[in-house]
Amino acid sequence: MKEQKYILKDCKSFELPHIFECGQCFRWNIEEDGSYTGVFYKNVMNVRKIDNEIIFNGICEGNIKEVVENYFDLKRNYEEIKDKLSKIDDNLKMSIKYGNGIRILNQDLWETIISFIISANNNIPRIKGIIERLSKEYGQEIFFNGKSYYTFPTPQELKNVNVSDYRKLGLGFRDIRLYETTKMILNNEIDLEELHMEKDTIKVRNTLLTLSGVGPKVADCILLFSTLKRFDVFPIDVWVRRVMNELYIKNEDENKVNKKDIEKIAYEKFGNLAGMAQQYLFYWKREA
DNA sequence: ACCCAGGGTCGTC
DNA sequence: GACGACCCTGGG
Secondary structure (H helix, E strand, C coil): CCEEEEEEECCCCCCHHHHHCCCCCCCEEECCCCCEEEEECCEEEEEEEECCEEEEEEECCCCHHHHHHHHCCCCCCHHHHHHHHHCCCHHHHHHHHHCCCCCCCCECHHHHHHHHHHCCCCCHHHHHHHHHHHHHHHCCEEEECCEEEECCCCCHHHCCCCHHHHHHCCCHHHHHHHHHHHHHHHCCCCCHHHHHHCCCHHHHHHHHHCCCCCCHHHHHHHHHHECCCCCCCCCCCHHHHHHHHHHHHCCCCHHHCCHHHHHHHHHHHHHHHHHHHHHHHHHHHHHC
């Protein structure tokens, strides 16, 4: 595979920090020049923005234009989504103004499942470290710009990895969860291709919940951030709890806020765009 | 030194 | 359905 380049002109809703630091992905890192480099599927890519041009440069499997259009969700009209959400209330209007360049990436389902199992009760620097070590140990090496990068390991590449191997990578108590979920997928107890065919979000969600280490929050992240692409879910973590309490519920003690109450507000106010609303609110609360 | 929190889930009561 | 335990790391 050789290096390819693609330039995207006049793309609305495309800001690198908004996309890569809104919490949906863990493998994109900022460079000294402000560009970002990341690994996804079997690609390594650098993305930079100059004036109104987005410049993609990397090692790609297949045509880089098609790869980019798919992964960066370029065919979706984010302007329309933002217009709809902005009309709901001033809170959304404000947070959308702040994270106006967010796009939801089409990330590999398997990688998203494992990444968010790792995310449980964990912090972002450590999550990123674990995923890097996992990839370096069991993924495929790709050279780019004089450096080595590693693809996220496939289920097959993890076939012979045992629980203590995971523990050595720093996974902590998530070692068994990773081991069991990988086994379930290798044994075809869950068919990831088939999951994409199922229309009913509730059914897909219930299937995900059978995986070890996948609870309500992780399931919703998988539904929203992977190729499953469901915008009608609302992942609730500590930050979303905080922002929802601050803007809507206004309880003195955020820990006493009921998850059911948050869900009620989210689904009634944001409807089938709840997932997008979550991203703007999350990004605003984390960064502002 | 000690405690706390971090994109929660799981087992137990 | 509530509650504590769980691995590990960085910061106060």
